[in-house]
Amino acid sequence: MKTELDLELEPIGEFPGRQRTAEERERANFSATLKDTLKLLKLELGVLRARDLVCGIDVRASDLRGDGLPSPSAVALSPAIVLMFESKYGFLKIGFDRFKRWEHNLRAIALHLQHLREAGVYGVGSNGEAYRGWSAVAPPPRPRKKKSPQSAPNPSPSATSKEREAAEFLAKHGGKTPNEILADAEAFGTAYRMASASLHPDRGGTHEDFVRLQRAVDLLKVRFP
Structure with a gap:
């Protein structure tokens, strides 16, 4: 049921x-x-x-x-x-x-x-x-990692269109620019914390935006292994 x-x-x-x-x-x-x-x-x-x-x-x-x-x-x-x-x-x-x-x-x-x-x-x-x-079956496959960019912010870091879209969404709610989020692990973490607090359903956000945030984070965090 x-x-x-x-x-x-x-x-x-x-x-x-x-x-x-x-x-x-x-x-x-x-x-x-x-x-x-x-x-x-x-x-x-x-x-x-x-x-x-x-x-x-x-x-x-x-x-x-x-x-x-x-x-x-x-x-x-x-x-x-x-x-x-x-x-x-x-x-x-x-x-x-x-x-x-x-x-x-x-x-x-x-x-x-x-x-x-x-x-x-x-x-x-x-x-x-x-x-x-x-896990009730074989261990799940590890996600394929992407090459990490330089740790210092890059004015134009290499990124796929999906990564840039995710960074733009995170930047909208996280107080950092998309380029900072794509290039710097600390900026990425700061933006995530701010966006998570802003978009959490218990604080006035929507379930859809919060799930979108987590999927954006899942996509971007492999840039910082």
Whole structure:
């Protein structure tokens, strides 16, 4: 059954790894509505170009409503979550059951994806290394790198039309010129931080512009290996 996120909820299948016992699980030190969690998850999965989303929760099939969400009377047998989807890094399967409520475990996955995406702009795990522990198939191929330009700003750095278009979008919201963004890693990072703050949906931006920003960053960051 589908939610507004186009995320299919279904009874949990095989959990990757060992599940925690009830005594090992903790109370989450954060709170958020399921609606807010799905909003964040939609944002982060959009950046990963995720599709065919399936979320396994430990309920009976009869406990899921027509809109895909659990009915008010549904009782989870455990708080374990298994999130599966195709992504730009291949097929990923993420299982998590640290917290006592499944909603909090889903929130934790969304927050972790957010942290990985934010770290990736600096080149940490930029080729998908951070996601490979969740790969359910062969490791995804590494993106082809392009030759890095000189670190000093160049008035006319070599760039493809797609790179220049991405740099112009980033410059529009990031306080730097396209040439600075294309030629200098520090300028690129500064522009990303400013644009990310400006375009984030929680700060008045749109989901579409934020996803466009992340795709622009994915395209440009290979210039600075």
